[in-house]
Amino acid sequence: MKHTLKPFFNPNVIEAGCDEAGRGCLSGAVFAGAVILPKDFKHEFLNDSKQISEKKRDQLRPIIEKEAIAWAVASVSPKEIDEINILNASFLAMHRAIAKLSTSPELLLIDGNRFTPYLGISHHCIIKGDSKYMSIAAASVLAKTHRDEYMMKLDKAFPAYGWKKSKGYPTKAHRNAIKQFGATIHHRQSFKLLP
Numbered sequence: 001m002k003h004t005l006k007p008f009f010n011p012n013v014i015e016a017g018c019d020e021a022g023r024g025c026l027s028g029a030v031f032a033g034a035v036i037l038p039k040d041f042k043h044e045f046l047n048d049s050k051q052i053s054e055k056k057r058d059q060l061r062p063i064i065e066k067e068a069i070a071w072a073v074a075s076v077s078p079k080e081i082d083e084i085n086i087l088n089a090s091f092l093a094m095h096r097a098i099a100k101l102s103t104s105p106e107l108l109l110i111d112g113n114r115f116t117p118y119l120g121i122s123h124h125c126i127i128k129g130d131s132k133y134m135s136i137a138a139a140s141v142l143a144k145t146h147r148d149e150y151m152m153k154l155d156k157a158f159p160a161y162g163w164k165k166s167k168g169y170p171t172k173a174h175r176n177a178i179k180q181f182g183a184t185i186h187h188r189q190s191f192k193l194l195p
Contacts, residue, residue, distance in 0.1 A: 005046060005134045007039065009109055009124060016070070016098060016105035017135025020090045021049070021143035025168035026178070027161070027187045028151050029075035030086065032093035033142035034101055034108075036069040037135050048130035049140040054148070061145045064138045071138075072100035073146045082190040091116040097139075111136045158184055 008015050020032040043063060045056045052060075065071055074096030076089040084092065095118050098108065108115075108123035111130045115123055129136040148167055155163040161177045161184070168174070168186075178193050187193060 005137055006132060007134050009133060010107060013106040014103065015107045015109055015135055016101060017109045017133055017139045018094045019111040019130050019136050019140035019143055020093055021147045022168065023086055023090055026170050026174060026191050026193055027168040028154060029077050030081060030089050030093050031073060031075045031143045031147040032097045033073050033139035034097035035064065035071045035135050035138040035142060036103055036105055037138055038067065038069055041067060041134060046134060046137050048137055049144040057141050057145050060141050064142060070101040070103040071142060072097045073142050074100060078186055078188045081188050109133050109136050154186055
């Protein structure tokens with residue numbers, strides 16, 4: 001597959017791409033990834049995590065984690081989401097991921113159109129950035145795979161909700177389970193859980 005991802009926005013600075021996963025879910029934490037890639041990083045599968053299969057994402061994750069100059073994944077809990085709202089929670093998850101990077105970035109590439117500035121590091125918001133820049137795409141893959149893994153664990157404790165399949169997104173089966181069994185401690189109470 002030929003993709004047109006750009007390697008970087010500004011080749012003269014240390015850039016970290018940032019993206020989140022699970023913003024539209026009814027249950028579970030929101031996750032964010034931050035990734036600084038080496039200048040020569042290339043991989044044929046790399047794209048927006050929503051555009052590639054689960055199998056390819058799972059293959060990419062260890063490659064990104066091994067080859068990145070620095071990477072981090074962080075999350076914000078459903079309780080925190082309810083307290084500060086999902087948009088702020090997405091920014092907070094990104095801030096937490098950036099804070100965990102072993103190398104300090106000089107520029108942040110943020111997927112989306114809004115962001116709360118982080119500790120004086122300049123940033124660019126890029127709409128559909130995960131299908132434009134490699135580092136954002138890599139961050140989206142890490143956020144998504146780490147979140148999926150976490151939802152699989154939650155599914156074992158709460159099998160009735162089908163999170164193994166839905167990953168917490170508002171599917172018909174997920175909503176039916178909420179209707180039948182009620183919400184769990186992992187549900188976002190500030191979200192419209194039932195239609």
